[in-house]
Amino acid sequence: MITVRAPATSANLGSGFDVFGVALDRPADVVSVEKASRTTIEVTGAGSQFIPEDPKKNTVGAVVEALDAPAHIKIDKGIRPASGLGSSAASAAAVAVGLNQLYDRGLTRKELVPIAGEGEAVVSGEPHVDNVAPSILGGFTIAAGDDVTTVRASIPLVACLPEIAVSTRDARRVIPSEASLDDVVHTVGQAATLATGMCRNSPDLVGQGMYDRVVTPARAELITGYEEVRQAAFDAGATGVTVSGAGPGVLAACHSRNRREIASAMVDAFADAGVDSRAYQTRIGKGAEVLDY
C-alpha cells in the first residue's frame, strides 16, 4: 500500500486563466492505493457526502484507466469540493503519483500531469491541468500547451472559503467567449508581471499581476460579498486579490506580517454579507509527497 499527500491548489491567479497555478502548503488530500483486481473507491473527510465513489464519476477513476492500474483507493478529503481549491485535482494527483509507484510505471512527475488532468475533464467538462500540475509538481506552475514550467516561489497567501458551492463546470459557462484586443494586451501585461513576481519571490509584483478584467468579473458575480471581501483584504494589507480557481474561494497574496489580519478581515467581510467562511493562512508549497510505502 502507498499513501500520498497531495496539496490544494489555486488556479488562474486572475491573469493566468487555465495556465497559472500554485500549490498551497495546506489543506491537502491524503490518499492510499493498494493493488486489486477491480477498482473500488472509499471517500471520507471534508464534503465526502458530495463525492461519488463510482470510478466513472470520481476524478481518480480516469487516472486508474490511463495507468491501467486497478486498486482499492481510500481518499481522505482535507479539501472541500467545489470550493476553488482544486479538490477534485488533488485526489487525481495523489492517485497518479501513488499508482505510478505501486505499479512501477516509471513515469516522471511531468508525465503524470496530463494523466491526472484526464480526471478533471470528467468533472468540469473540459481538460485543464492548471490544478493537477502544481499539485503534482509543487510551486508556481505555468501550463502552456503540453508543457509545464515550474518556479519555486514561496509567497504568503490567504485562501478564504465561503460556505457556498460553485462547481467548476458552472463557473466555466459564465466566462465571456471573446475578449477585445485591449483586454488581451492588458492580460498579457498582468500575467508577465505576475510570473516575474514569482521568479523574484515578490508578493508586491505577484499581487499587482493578479488583477484581470476578463474572467474574474464574470465569476465574481457568483460569489456573494466578493467585492466587499476583496476590499477588506486590500485594506488589511493584501498585495493582490482574486477568485481562487473557478471560485467561490477568494485568494489574497500578501507579506507574512499582514497575513493573520487579512484572514480575519476576509472572514468578517463575508460574515457582513451573511456568509460563513473559513480562511486558510497558507503559502506556496511543495507538490505531492509519498508518506508511506
Ligand SMILES: Nc1ncnc2c1ncn2[C@@H]1O[C@H](COP(=O)(O)OP(=O)(O)O)[C@@H](O)[C@H]1O
Ligand atoms: N476525488 C474527488 N474529489 C473532489 N471532488 C470530486 C472527486 N471526484 C469527483 N468529484 C466531483 O467534482 C466536483 C468538484 O470539482 P470542481 O467543481 O472542479 O471543484 P474543485 O475546485 O473543488 O475541484 C464535485 O461535483 C465532486 O462531486
Ligand SMILES: N[C@@H](CCOP(=O)(O)O)C(=O)O
Ligand atoms: N482553470 C480552471 C480552474 C478551476 O479550478 P477549481 O479549483 O475551481 O477546480 C477554471 O478556472 O475553470
